[in-house]
Amino acid sequence: MFTSAPASICILRLSAIGDVCNTIASVQAIQKQWPETQITWITGKLEAQLLQAIDDIEVIVFDKKAGLDGYKSLWKQLNGREFDALLHMQYAIRASVATLGIKAKYKLGFSSDRSQDFQTLFTNVKVPSPKSLHVADGLMAFAHRIGVSQSELTWSLSYSDQDKAWAESKIQIDKPNLLLVPGASKAYKNWTAEGYVDVINHARDKGWNVILAGSPAKVEVDLTNDIQALLSEPCLNLVGESSIMQMLALIDKVDMVIAPDTGPAHMASAMKTPIIGLYAHHNPIRVGPYHYLMYAVSVYEEVIFAETGKTSQELSWRTRAKDEKAMNRITSDRVVTMFDQVVEDLYPQYQ
Structure with missing residues (x-):
């Protein structure tokens, strides 16, 4: 589409943290090839905090909770501007409505x-889907469509010295550190408190320090409290105590992360911190931590086969399992075994 650097590009990816994190690789690929191109990114309030981790981006916050006023505010900020290209990287209808006031x-x-x-009604260029099922590769296809050369997906995220100091104050320097982010924003994505306790006890027996972290959402706080109540010795509990950037620094400083299908799992992958992702409702091949899909513990295939009699290859790309208790199919033994596998592969000194 462009044989030389476009003057300006607008990125539209409002949410969520994990998807915005995946989108960063595409944006940084554009920056690497065309450093002179001005990039404007329209995103949500919380997600804008994560974009502090990257350089040379104009961030415009869209407040989806403001209703019509949110759109009016966005369009007012963009009044009189026209971009060479708009990368409409979110198919939700609220994002498509936002494009009505974006000139490109x-x-x-x-x-x-x-x-x-x-979404197809709001765009004039359709981006071909890559062979890879992963969301991050589908987002990178936008960069390839406008003329960015094919390359491996890479992320370069940074944080402040203050965030670094905060994170370093929370870990133990004489032990390997495991970070558990037990809760996702949607309860059906969450594993059991009993399962986490089994993993925590196993990790501690192997000499690991375990830290709990997450957002202040009630579903995450409640699950964390259930975990703590079952432990003979509670973990350091940082759930609801960190900013997005502090969480990023903490993820970078620990040795391993375990989490369900939630934003910090993608942040861990971006920071090259080994992550064991836990999946039942969505295919980890599509939405798992990009660099660490080999360590995902998933019951997705067995759940959708039980529900449909078909494998994922026979179903729609985005098929979600409906069983609200599907995560209960993940056994403690499987997660413990995967923990040991990561240690064997990456941290033999801690065996």
Whole structure:
């Protein structure tokens, strides 16, 4: 689409933390090839905090909770501006409505096999889906469509010295540190307190320090309290105590992360911190931590086969398992075994 650097590009990816984190690789690929291109990123309030981790981006915050006023505010900020291209990287209808006030010669969106909520009606260039099922590769396809050369996905995220100091004050320097982010924003994605306790006890028996962290959402706080109540010795509990950037620094400083399908799992992958992701409702091949898919513990295939009689290859790309208790199929033994596998592969000194 562009044989030389475009003057300006607008990125539209409002949420969520994990998807915004995946999108960063695409944006940084554009920056690497065309450092002179001005990039404006429209995103949500919480997600804008994560974008502090990257350089040379103009961030415009869209407040989805403000209703029509949120759109008016966004369009007012963009009044009189026109971009060479809009990368409409979120197919939710609220994002598509936002494009009505964004002027751009080219408006790129997902092709019909990956779009929904009528996104194709709001774009004039359809981005071909890559062979890879992973969301991050689908987002990178936008960069390739406008002319960015093919390359491996890489992330370069940074944080302040203050965030570094905070994180370093929370870990133990004489032991390897395991960070558990036990809760996701949606309860059906969460594993059991009993399962986490088994993993914590195993890790401690192997000489690891264990830390709990997460957002202040009630579902995460409640699950964490259940875990703590079952332990003979509670873990350091940072759930609800960190900013996004402090969480990023903490993820960078620990030796391993265990989490369900939630934003910090993708942050760990971006920081090259080994992550064991726990999955039941979504295919980890599509939404798992990009660099550490080999360590995902997943019951997704067995759950959807039980529900549909079909494998994932026979179903739609985004098929979600409906069983609200599907995560209960993950056994403690499987997660403990995977923990030991990560240690054997990456930290033989801690065996």
